[in-house]
Amino acid sequence: MSVTTPGLAEGVTEQINREAVEALAAEEPGWLRERRLEAWSVYESTPIPSKKLEEWRYTDLSKKLSLDELSLLPWAERQFSEANAPSELRSAMASDRAASGHLVELDGSVARVDLQDELASKGVLLTSIRSAVQSHPDLVEELLATEAVPAESGKFQALNAALWTDGILLHVPRGVRMELPIRVSRWISEAGRALFSRTLIVADEGSRVSFVDEVLSPDFTRQTFVSSAVEVFARNGAQVQFVSLQRLGRGAFHLSQQRTLADNDSTLDTLNVSLGGSVARIDLNAELRGAGANSDMLGLYFGEEDQHFDHNTRQDHRAPHTKSDLLYKGALDGRARAVFRGIIKVHRGAQQTDAYQTNRNLLLSNEARADSLPNLEIEADDVRCSHGATVGQLDQDHLFYLMSRGLPRAQAERLVVMGFLGEVLSRLPLGGVVEKVSSIIEDRLRA
Amino acid sequence: MSEIPILEVKNLHAKVADEDTEILRGVDLTLAKGEIHAIMGPNGSGKSTLAKIVAGHPAYEPTEGQVRYLGQDVLELDPDERARLGIFLAFQYPVEIPGVSIANFMRTAMQAHLDEGEELDLFDFQDQLLERMELLDMDPSFAERHVNDGFSGGEKKRNEILQMAVLRPKLAVMDETDSGLDIDALQVVANGVKKLHAEDPEMTVLIITHYQRLLNYIQPDHVHVMVGGRIVRSGGPELAEELETEGYEQFRAPA
Ligand SMILES: Nc1ncnc2c1ncn2[C@@H]1O[C@H](COP(=O)(O)OP(=O)(O)O)[C@@H](O)[C@H]1O
Ligand SMILES: [Mg+2]
Numbered sequence: 282m283s284v285t286t287p288g289l290a291e292g293v294t295e296q297i298n299r300e301a302v303e304a305l306a307a308e309e310p311g312w313l314r315e316r317r318l319e320a321w322s323v324y325e326s327t328p329i330p331s332k333k334l335e336e337w338r339y340t341d342l343s344k345k346l347s348l349d350e351l352s353l354l355p356w357a358e359r360q361f362s363e364a365n366a367p368s369e370l371r372s373a374m375a376s377d378r379a380a381s382g383h384l385v386e387l388d389g390s391v392a393r394v395d396l397q398d399e400l401a402s403k404g405v406l407l408t409s410i411r412s413a414v415q416s417h418p419d420l421v422e423e424l425l426a427t428e429a430v431p432a433e434s435g436k437f438q439a440l441n442a443a444l445w446t447d448g449i450l451l452h453v454p455r456g457v458r459m460e461l462p463i464r465v466s467r468w469i470s471e472a473g474r475a476l477f478s479r480t481l482i483v484a485d486e487g488s489r490v491s492f493v494d495e496v497l498s499p500d501f502t503r504q505t506f507v508s509s510a511v512e513v514f515a516r517n518g519a520q521v522q523f524v525s526l527q528r529l530g531r532g533a534f535h536l537s538q539q540r541t542l543a544d545n546d547s548t549l550d551t552l553n554v555s556l557g558g559s560v561a562r563i564d565l566n567a568e569l570r571g572a573g574a575n576s577d578m579l580g581l582y583f584g585e586e587d588q589h590f591d592h593n594t595r596q597d598h599r600a601p602h603t604k605s606d607l608l609y610k611g612a613l614d615g616r617a618r619a620v621f622r623g624i625i626k627v628h629r630g631a632q633q634t635d636a637y638q639t640n641r642n643l644l645l646s647n648e649a650r651a652d653s654l655p656n657l658e659i660e661a662d663d664v665r666c667s668h669g670a671t672v673g674q675l676d677q678d679h680l681f682y683l684m685s686r687g688l689p690r691a692q693a694e695r696l697v698v699m700g701f702l703g704e705v706l707s708r709l710p711l712g713g714v715v716e717k718v719s720s721i722i723e724d725r726l727r728a
Numbered sequence: 729m730s731e732i733p734i735l736e737v738k739n740l741h742a743k744v745a746d747e748d749t750e751i752l753r754g755v756d757l758t759l760a761k762g763e764i765h766a767i768m769g770p771n772g773s774g775k776s777t778l779a780k781i782v783a784g785h786p787a788y789e790p791t792e793g794q795v796r797y798l799g800q801d802v803l804e805l806d807p808d809e810r811a812r813l814g815i816f817l818a819f820q821y822p823v824e825i826p827g828v829s830i831a832n833f834m835r836t837a838m839q840a841h842l843d844e845g846e847e848l849d850l851f852d853f854q855d856q857l858l859e860r861m862e863l864l865d866m867d868p869s870f871a872e873r874h875v876n877d878g879f880s881g882g883e884k885k886r887n888e889i890l891q892m893a894v895l896r897p898k899l900a901v902m903d904e905t906d907s908g909l910d911i912d913a914l915q916v917v918a919n920g921v922k923k924l925h926a927e928d929p930e931m932t933v934l935i936i937t938h939y940q941r942l943l944n945y946i947q948p949d950h951v952h953v954m955v956g957g958r959i960v961r962s963g964g965p966e967l968a969e970e971l972e973t974e975g976y977e978q979f980r981a982p983a
Contacts, residue, residue, distance in 0.1 A: 677786060682823045685783050686837040687811035688892060694834060700827025700874070707827075 286629035290325040292436065294349040298323075301353055306546050312422050313414060320432035320442035327436040339450075339620040339652055340491070340591045344508035345560050346534055350477040351506050355413065356446040361385040361392035366405075369497055370468045372609075373528070375468070377493075379712055381459045382407045386467040389446045389476040396463075400634075405458050410448040410479055420452060425481055429540040435564075438538050441477045448479030451492060453519075458489040462522075462711060467496040472532065473503035480511045484519035484547075491522035491711055497557070501532030511539035517571065517705045522550045524714055528721070529557040538564045545571030545600075552709045554718055555582040555590050555611075562617045566595040569603035569631075580609035581705040583722050584617030584649070594623040596638065598631040598661075602659065607638040610705050612698050613649035622654045625668065629660040638668040643701050645675060645679075695726045733798040734899050734932045735759040735782070737917040740793035742781055749969040751777045753957035754793070756952030759899070759932050764925070766943055766968060769785050770976045771953035775936045776820050778954070779903045784810050797822045797899065812841055815907030818888035820936075825875040830887065831857060832877050832893050839893065864920045889917050891922055900924075902935045906942040916930030940972040955979040 293299075298371060302321045306314035329348075330337040363371065370385075377383070382396035384407060391409030406417065413421050426432060432439035448464055460519050469476060496507065507529060515521045521541075535558040543549040553597055555561045567576045582590045596605040611619050621640040642651035653670035683693035699719060706715045735757070740809070742752040759765055765976065769775055781788050783794060784807035795803050802810055825833070834857060839848045858868055864886060876884050885905050892900050902921070904916055922945070925931055936941060943951075948953045951967040952959045953976070960979050 282803070676823070678823050679825060681783075681785050681807055681832070682819065683837075684807040685811055685817055685819075686833070686895065687808050687840040688836055689808050690806070691835060691838065692840065693808075696828050696833065697825065700825055704828040 282728065289535060291329045292440070293325065294351070296352045297440070299443070305356075305444065305446070308539060309414065311419065316442050318427060320426065320439045323432040323477075324436060324439035324443055327439060328657040330428065330436060336593055336622065337616075340560070340562060340586070345589070347504055348475075348506075350473065350504060352473060353444065354446070354471055356390055356472040359387045359390045361387060363670040367468065367470070367499070369499065370466060371512070373495055373497055374712055375464050376717055377464045379461050380464045381461040382463045384449055384465045386447065386449070386462070386465065387571035388471055389478055391447050391449065393478070393490060399416045400457070400459065400514045403456040405459070406450065406452040407463060408450050410450045410481060417452075420483070421450070421481075422609050424483060424512065424514065425431040425479065426510070426512075426683065429514070429542055430510045430538055434538070434540075437508060437536055438510060441479065441508045441538070442630055444475075445477040445479045447508070448481065449494075451482045451621050453484045453488040453490045453500070455485040456487045459491070462491040465492070465494040469496070469498040469505065469507060469529070469533070472505055473505040475508070475547065477508045478510075480509065481709065482513045482521065482523065484515050484521045486516045487518045488516075489520040491526040493523070493526065493714060494587065495526040495528065497528040497558070498530045498533055500530035501531055501683035503532060505533045507533055507535045509535070509537045511537060513541040513549060515538070515541070515543045515549040515574075516547040518547055520548045522552070522711060523707065524552045524554070524709070524711060526554045526714070526718065527561055528559055529561075531557075533558040533560050535560070535561040537562070540566045540568065541576065542568050542570060542575035542628070543576055543603075548575045550577040550579070550709060552579040552581070552593075552705070552714070554580075556718075556721060558588065560589045560591075562591040562593070563591045563702050564629045566597060568604060570599045570601065572600045572602050574600065574603045576605045576606060577708060578607040579705050579709055580607075580611075581702055582609075582619060582647055583613075583702070584619060584726065585614040586617065587615065588617045590618070591620040592622065594621075596623070596625045596636055598625075598627045598634045601630065601632045601634065603631060604635040605637070606635075608705055608708065609640045610642070610702055611651070612645055612702060613648050613651060614645040616648045618649070621652070621670070622656070624656045624658060624670070625666055626658045627661045627666065629665050632663040634661060634664045634666075636664065636666045640670045641701075642672045643675065643698065644672065645698070691727075695723060698726060699723060731761060733758045733796075734761045734798055735780075735934070736794070736796040738757060738794045738796070739779070740778070740790060740795060740909070742777060742788050742790045745787055745789045750791070751788075751957055752781070755954075755957070755959055757952065757959055759934060762930045763949045764933045764935065764946060765957075766937060766948040766951045767954050768951065768968060768971055771938075773954045774957040775954055776903055779817055779901045779934075779936060781819075782901055783807055789971055808840065811895075815955070816892050816895060816897030818892055818900065818901045818902040818909075820903040822876050822888055824877045824879075824886045826877050827894060828875050829872050830875055831871040834891065837891075837895060855892045857894060860890060863893060863923060865916045866890065866892055882910060883915045885909055886913065888915060889920055893920060896924070896928065896931075898930065899932045899934070901936065904938065905935070906937055906939065914942065915945065918942060921946055940968045943968045953979055977983075
C-alpha cells in the first residue's frame, strides 16, 4: 500500500523527495543539477499510474509497489574484488570469460571497468556515467535522459532521471566493430532500497557492438525497487545488440524502461530475459527512425510461484523501408502471471514497412495466467504487418510422444518447455547467453 | 514347454477416457518372441487405439481385459516405463516438437534407458546415431532438425523408424508406417526393419496397415483382421493377399 502524506504530490515520501535530489546534485555541474530538478518537477506533477490506464491495467501499483517503505541507497565508492564477491555474482561472471570488456556495478555504483586495450586505443569508451559527467560532459549532456528516455516519458522515467546514482556509458566510435560482447554484471544486496541506474549506449556510424547486461541479487525479505533506464542509439549503418538478463531475487521490483533509436540502415536488436524478481515490468520502445532500419525484439520469461511479469512494448516505424520483428515467449508455472501488451505503430510516410509481433505463452500449471494484448495502428498504406498471441498448455500428445520413447514425464516436460523457449534464444545466439539462460531454466524446471 | 509370449492381449475392451462408446470390444492377440504379425482392417476399426493402449496413451481407458508384456500386466505402467521395458510405438501421426532436435531427443531417450547413475557415452551415441541414419539412408544433417517440425509425411515416418533403430525395442508396433511413403522410401524403411530384425531375431514386430504393400517386403508370420474393435480372423500371409483382392466387406459385422 502506498499511502501518500497529505499535501504532498503522489509518490513523494520521507526519503524520495526534492531534498534528496538536491543532495545528489550538490556537487554536480549546473546543467545536470538543473536536469535532475526539472525531472523531479515532472515526477511531482505526474500521478502514479493507476490501473485505469490501459498500460497499467494488469499491474496495480497501489498494491505492488510500496514507495514509502523504500529508502534511497546513496552513491558510495565501491571496489570489486573477485575474492570477496558473492558466490552468485562470481558464478554468473565465471561463464562470461569471452568479452571485449567487462563492467561491474555493485549496489548502484560502478565498481570495476575492464576494456581491451586495443579497443580503448580505437576510442571505445566504457565507463561509469558518474565519471563520464566529468570526463565526457558533452556526450552525457547531449544524450543522457534527453532524446531517448527523458523525464517527460512518464512518472518513473522522471524519477530515474532525478535520482540516478550511476550507470554505464558505452560509446563505440565510427567504424569500430567489436567481435565479442561487452558484459555488465550488476549486483544488488541491500534490501528495502530504491536503486536508480542508467545505461547509455551510443554506436556511431558503421560500428558494431553487442552488450549483455545481467542484474542479480539474493532474495529480499523487504521490497527492493530496481529502476533501470536504458537508452540505445544506433547511428547510420551501426549494428547493435542489447541483451538484458534479469535474475533478481524474490522481493525485487524491477522496472526497466528502454528506448532504442535506430537510424538509417542500422540494426538494433534487443533481447529481454526475465527470470527473477517478484514484479518485473519492462517498457520497451523501439523507434525505427531512419530509412532501412531494422530491429529484432526478442523476449523470454520464465515465472513460477507468484512472480509477475509485465511487458509493454512499442514498435514505432517513422521512416520508410524499416522492419521490426518482435517475438516474446514465456512459460509460467505456479501462480505466475504474465502480461504482454504490444503496439505496432506505422507512422504516415513509413512506407514499405514490415512489422511483426508475436507473443506466445505456455502455462505449466492451472493457476498460472497470461494476458496478451497485441495491437496495430497503421497510418501508411504500403506495409506488411502481422500480430498474433497464444496462451496454451502443455499438450498431452506431445508429452505422450516423448514419454513413449522412455523419457519420464518431468523430463518430457522439460524438453517441451526448453524447445518452446529455445526459439527465442536461437534468434540471438550470443556467446554464452544461450547456454546460461538454458541452464538456469533447466535447473528451475528440475527443482 | 512354450515360452512366455512377448505380448498377450486378452479380452481387451477400451474406450476414450471421458466418453462412453467402446472402441475395442474384446481383443485377443498373442505374439511370440521374434515373430512378425500384421493387423489389417478398415479405417476406424480400432487398430491405432490398440497400439496406443499397448504404449500407454492416457486418453484411452481399458475397461476390461488384460495386456501382458513378457508376462507382466502393463496397463498400470506409465508410457515411459513401458518404453524402458522395450515397447516401442511408431506413430501413425507423429507430433511436432518445435525447438527440440532429433539428436537431443534421442540422446535424452537413450540416457533415460540407462540405469540410474550410468552416463551415456556421447561419442558412442553420436556414432550409433550416424550409423542408424545410414541404415535408413538418411542425411546426417537430419539429426539437427527439430522433431517432425515441418517434415513431409514420408520424413515423419522415416523418423519414427530411425527412433526405433536407435532404441532397439523388444516389441515394435508400427502403426501405418507405410502410408505417406513413396515406393523408394517404403523399400528403405522395409529394408531397415528387416535389418533390425536380423540384428536381433528376438525383436517382435506388429505391423498395422491398410494395404498389403509393406507386407510384400516384410513377410509376416501371422495376419489378423480387425473389424469393429475385435480381431475377427487370423491366418498366415495368404490372408493379406485375400484381403487385398476381396476387401473387408465380408467381415462387416451386422450392426
Ligand atoms: N481420441 C479419440 N476421441 C474420440 N474418438 C476416438 C478417439 N480415438 C479414436 N476414436 C474413435 O475410435 C474408433 C477407432 O479409431 P482408431 O483406433 O484410430 O481406428 P483405426 O486406427 O483402425 O483407423 C474411431 O471410430 C475413432 O473415431
Ligand atoms: Mg489408425
